[in-house]
Amino acid sequence: MSGEERRTKVDHDNPPFSRLFVVCSKNHSEEDIREAFGCYGKLQDVWVVSDRNTQEKKGIAYIKFEKASEAHIAMEKLHGETVGGDSKPLKVLLADNKGQSRSVSGETKPRARIFILVSKSSSSEEVEEEFSKFGEIDHVQILTDRSTGESKGCAYVKFVKPSAAFMALEQCGEKYRAVIAEPRVPRDSRPGYAGDSRENTAARHVDHTRRPTYGNSYNTQPPDISQQPTTISMFNRISVTVLINNWHSALKWNRNMKSY
Numbered sequence: 001m002s003g004e005e006r007r008t009k010v011d012h013d014n015p016p017f018s019r020l021f022v023v024c025s026k027n028h029s030e031e032d033i034r035e036a037f038g039c040y041g042k043l044q045d046v047w048v049v050s051d052r053n054t055q056e057k058k059g060i061a062y063i064k065f066e067k068a069s070e071a072h073i074a075m076e077k078l079h080g081e082t083v084g085g086d087s088k089p090l091k092v093l094l095a096d097n098k099g100q101s102r103s104v105s106g107e108t109k110p111r112a113r114i115f116i117l118v119s120k121s122s123s124s125e126e127v128e129e130e131f132s133k134f135g136e137i138d139h140v141q142i143l144t145d146r147s148t149g150e151s152k153g154c155a156y157v158k159f160v161k162p163s164a165a166f167m168a169l170e171q172c173g174e175k176y177r178a179v180i181a182e183p184r185v186p187r188d189s190r191p192g193y194a195g196d197s198r199e200n201t202a203a204r205h206v207d208h209t210r211r212p213t214y215g216n217s218y219n220t221q222p223p224d225i226s227q228q229p230t231t232i233s234m235f236n237r238i239s240v241t242v243l244i245n246n247w248h249s250a251l252k253w254n255r256n257m258k259s260y
Helices: 003-008 030-040 068-078 124-134 162-171 198-204 234-259
Strands: 019-023 043-050 057-065 091-094 113-117 137-144 151-159
Touching: 019 068, 030 043, 030 057, 030 068, 057 068, 068 091, 068 162, 113 162, 124 137, 124 151, 124 162, 151 162
Parallel strands: none
Antiparallel strands: 019 057, 019 091, 043 057, 113 151, 137 151
16 A cells, blocks of 8 residues: 555544644654654654656655554654754644644644542642643643632643643543633634734724714703713724613603603
């Protein structure tokens, strides 16, 4: 079976995050890559990419492991190392899954946090003791109700190394319902975040300069809301709209009463 036929039979996205993208030397062969990466787990596929026309190697490769934890261990061990007698150090990254969007940096970020279900009576110390067998833990966060402080029965476990997080995912009991948590994104990097620039603040501010002109026979001016804070929440915008609408209703009633 040729390498191309073998690749069509491998589900490269199952399990997720089990495939690596490697920037290597054009002198590296498939055997060099297999020998270096095969030490860290079972390889399902190795593809050293070549130009279709010239067959010249492009200096990149894709490596599919059977387990995501094995892929992460290989990435941690071999990134920046030299193999196969070539002096060029390897650059080892996670390969994108099909249909997955790249991060802002253009690379798929390693995940080191897992989300788990725990007993509401469990403490962070108990959770850390249970999961430390998979690797060094950075911290444990038990999610609690903001009002009562009571545990919600779930937690985040952040490991120092992503490989430990995937080992925990693969080996912890089913009762934890463990899943990999998405990396935290800084607020100013989130899609749609406007920031606090003057331009964005002005755009969010309610424009009071376009009010219609009212008569002067009696108090026909709506309540003065020009002193509202610069940044107005959606709730406050709705409140202002209701206030003005109520004022218009009262104004109409006042005019009707004067006609009698």
